[in-house]
Amino acid sequence: MLVLLIIFMVAAPMMVVGVPVELPKTAAPRAATQRPPTVLTVSADGKIFLRQEPIEAEKLTAELRALHEADPEAPVYVRGDRSAPYGEVLRVMGRVTQAGITRVSLIAEAEAGTAAVQAR
Template sequence: MAIQISGGGSQIKRHSYQQNAEINVTPFVDVILVLLIIFMVVAPLSMVDVPVDLPPNAAAPTPPPLEPIYISVQKNGTVYIQNDRSDLHQLIAELQARTQGNHEVRLFVRGDRHAEYGQLMAVMTALQAGGYTKIGLLTEEVAEQ
């Protein structure tokens, strides 16, 4: 009698785990949330204007960094450049005096929610006609409930 043993038995693999081809996004989400929190904390600090009496400096003055210029439109149509009242007809001349003709300065338009849409668009059109292309509109951030 002969006994025949076939090789068809179960083979034991060293690792029976299958490879996981998915990307683990948890560290990515953690980094994004930390960056979001940092920007939420730092952004309001850049808008704060604290009056400080600075000491005099004997060194030659350096040109100031390019900071944005805020143009505000109140609900009655009054236009302001930074904190100075302006007129729509004098807006471009005053902006060119402030920016020394540099049209690459970033402008932020702050329009009152009750201001007429036509008045806000007149300001935007005047800015674009004056050659200013880096214009942004500011809104108030709404807290989620």
């Protein structure tokens, strides 16, 4: 059962996203959500993707505001490539809050060895 849990923990993030980025590692536990999230991605070259579609930074706030009005409780996940400029990731998060969205999370990969610790 533990093996299945680890397989699902590793496979689930791959099923949610489509833009390839190298996520930073963290020892924090996974957040559980019941609603499908809106995923924003900042690639290594600073390009922004809403779900899997590229979007200009100027249009991002308006698009997020429309999504928030459709479902105010839906969470937003921000995926930033580990080599993306930190300021660009923060600018994207600022645009999320400008859209009125308060449920924002950063996505990262689990550090090696933390899956066994979390399963105990």
